[in-house]
Amino acid sequence: AQSVAQPEDQVNVAEGNPLTVKCTYSVSGNPYLFWYVQYPNRGLQFLLKYITGDNLVKGSYGFEAEFNKSQTSFHLKKPSALVSDSALYFCAVRDRPPENYGQNFVFGPGTRLSVLP
Amino acid sequence: DAGVTQSPTHLIKTRGQQVTLRCSPKSGHDTVSWYQQALGQGPQFIFQYYEEEERQRGNFPDRFSGHQFPNYSSELNVNALLLGDSALYLCASSLGTSGSADTQYFGPGTRLTVL
Numbered sequence: 001a002q003s004v005a006q007p008e009d010q011v012n013v014a015e016g017n018p019l020t021v022k023c024t025y026s027v028s029g030n031p032y033l034f035w036y037v038q039y040p041n042r043g044l045q046f047l048l049k050y051i052t053g054d055n056l057v058k059g060s061y062g063f064e065a066e067f068n069k070s071q072t073s074f075h076l077k078k079p080s081a082l083v084s085d086s087a088l089y090f091c092a093v094r095d096r097p098p099e100n101y102g103q104n105f106v107f108g109p110g111t112r113l114s115v116l117p
Numbered sequence: 118d119a120g121v122t123q124s125p126t127h128l129i130k131t132r133g134q135q136v137t138l139r140c141s142p143k144s145g146h147d148t149v150s151w152y153q154q155a156l157g158q159g160p161q162f163i164f165q166y167y168e169e170e171e172r173q174r175g176n177f178p179d180r181f182s183g184h185q186f187p188n189y190s191s192e193l194n195v196n197a198l199l200l201g202d203s204a205l206y207l208c209a210s211s212l213g214t215s216g217s218a219d220t221q222y223f224g225p226g227t228r229l230t231v232l
Contacts, residue, residue, distance in 0.1 A: 004159075034220070034221075036223070041228075042225055042226075043121070043123075043207055043223040043224050043225045043226050044160070044207065044209075044223040045223070046220050046221075046222060046223075049220060090159055090160070104150075104162055104165065104173050104175075105150075105160075105162060105209075105221060106162070107152075107159035107160045107161075108159055109158060109159045110157075110158070110159050
């Protein structure tokens with residue numbers, strides 16, 4: 001069964017400092033990995049995904065994530081945090097069963113990022 | 118290019134009632150998934166529709182049912198509402214290509230409150 005862990009409920013960082021939001025996963029095969037962000041009273045917005053290829057994935061709003069197969073991790077990073085980055089971040093994984101239509105995503109519990117001015 | 122839309126935005130029901138939530142997918146998408154997001158938790162997969170059929174289902178009781186129409190829009194129905202059904206219900210659309218890693222795009226959600 002697929003699972004996602006986000007070990008930190010809350011991450012606090014000062015504006016201008018680098019940020020990291022951690023994610024580890026468990027799947028039976030090769031994973032598809034995603035990061036989404038949720039602002040208050042809003043749906044989820046797609047940030048980036050890893051499918052294959054380069055382990056460093058670049059996404060929206062200056063975010064990037066590093067896929068590490070040996071550590072089964074997919075940490076979200078940004079070199080310089082903005083106050084406007086404060087939101088709830090979700091890591092998600094999808095397994096790749098063959099002949100399977102669509103995307104049954106499994107989401108982590110979320111990490112609340114607070115960027116302090 | 119219209120994104121995923123959901124209606125209504127908010128809904129208040131009482132225990133035992135039935136509710137229908139609606140979703141229109143992003144232009145060009147043919148697959149719709151529904152998720153339940155309880156307060157303080159990550160979204161939980163309810164089910165997914167493609168070609169007007171339920172293709173996958175999460176661990177939700179039969180009180181949760183759905184439908185997809187020929188124009189790819191979808192409805193989520195919940196019968197015999199319980200207090201625990203209070204949550205944000207998210208609709209996500211994607212291209213339902215087998216084995217692909219197409220991104221799911223989410224709507225703003227419907228906030229359901231059961232009293």
